[in-house]
Amino acid sequence: MSSTLKAHLRDAGVGLLALMLASALWLPCLHLFFRKPLSNFYQENAISPKARQLAARHLRLWTEPALREIELNKMRGSNAEWDFMGRCFLVWSLANMGLREPQMKAQYLPVIDQNIQETLKIEKEDGIYAFLMPYAKARPYIVTPARSLFIDGEIALMMGARRMLQEEPAYKQPMTERLAIIEQRWRANPIMAAESYPDECWTFDHAVALAAFKVADRLDGTDHSALCKQWIALAKERLVHKPSGLLISSFQTDGTALDGPEGSTIWMVVHCLQVVDDSFARDQYERARKELGRVVLGFGYGEEWPSSWQGPRDIDSGMVIPVFEVSAGSSGMAFVAASSFHDWEFLRALNTTIDMAAFPSRKNGQLKYCASNQVGDAALLYASVLGPLWERASKP
């Protein structure tokens, strides 16, 4: 072997060894540059700085129609559902913020009302399809007239949240009517399933509806506890994915499973179930945390599918980064669940990830995540302020 080749090989060996050593030194330290105290994201009795900045950005969107138009068009270009969900998360967030800081109610109530009224107007003018993905028109709904539990449940909860913050008689009847329709459809189906899309029922939407029933009971003195118990009993029997013990995401009206457990669904489901059946919700959260929640090198994230079930990548899962199986949809919704169940360690790790990987952009006291969109930011805002609404709804 020539001496030059020998020298080259020695240099390469030293270089590679140094590279490995440097990686081993740097990778475990990386999270320290993004890790912030949890109080920066969530505070039990106040509004965190990040929540305030996220809210400032959303309030600006709702006070500057041109800006809102741009943001909503961007989202509607991909998914009309996101426009609707972004509205819901914002209303639920502002209701929680108002309950935390009653002196700010005057600022939040007009935005909440404007949001609800505009949503109702779009629904009235363009029908339910305005907020659904195009495939909703591909075939007829099994139960007529066509209604989507996705729309009815979330609007009912929007109205309920508004009324919890401050009673508004104009919302009482429409909320009661929507819930009555849901109840009627649940009772007419052997597994208490209502469609969100034609012959497609989503656990997410059923869980939101359950929470809306609970809020209605608190507001109007009604009692839907038997209905809710019955739904949960049926879900335990028919909608649980045996290998993981997690609730499946979607099913047909006859109970045939479509999508198995998914992170983008289960995290929100456990949050909504918490207000109806805390022990079942906690059990589901712990399973989801074990199956889908990950913390690697100080960074937290959510996987979309448990190891025992592999679903197709879709609009809900968002981008899934291979190897680590990081799902944008699951990680975003994991904030809501971790916050609900006071899983501070996981919440802090998730927050570290988002500050590292979601490209935060701060301007004039407003925060947005460039890698996210309006619905993603609204869900994060909700995770950073949730609590008071559920607390009130749970009170006897």
Next chain:
Amino acid sequence: MKRCLRFVRCIWNAGAFSATAFATRAVLITLLFSLSEALGLREYTTFLSGTSANLNVSWQTAATLGLIHLLLYVGFILAVPIFLITAALISIWNRSAASKPQCERLEKQSVRAERATSRKITPSPPFPSR
């Protein structure tokens, strides 16, 4: 100018696993990432959520711009520090490797010098007496 050219030539000729090469890569990634930030490509990372940052350009173009920024950012937070640490480690290694033979050389020199001195000090044999 000459100094600049010499510097570039030095970097160009540096071995792929040399400290200079790793440091140069780190600087290059930092420059490219700064350029991407200055051009506002950060906004295009919204493709990660399945949304287009700019409705006036095609989805593919927007996603490509976002991907470029994402890769540069990953390079900036992962590769740059790792390359700089690597460069530092290689420099330390080279310095210690270079100082080792030097030490040995110095030791040998001092031994030789000692011997030479001792030879000088050793009194020359007295003139043979007649």
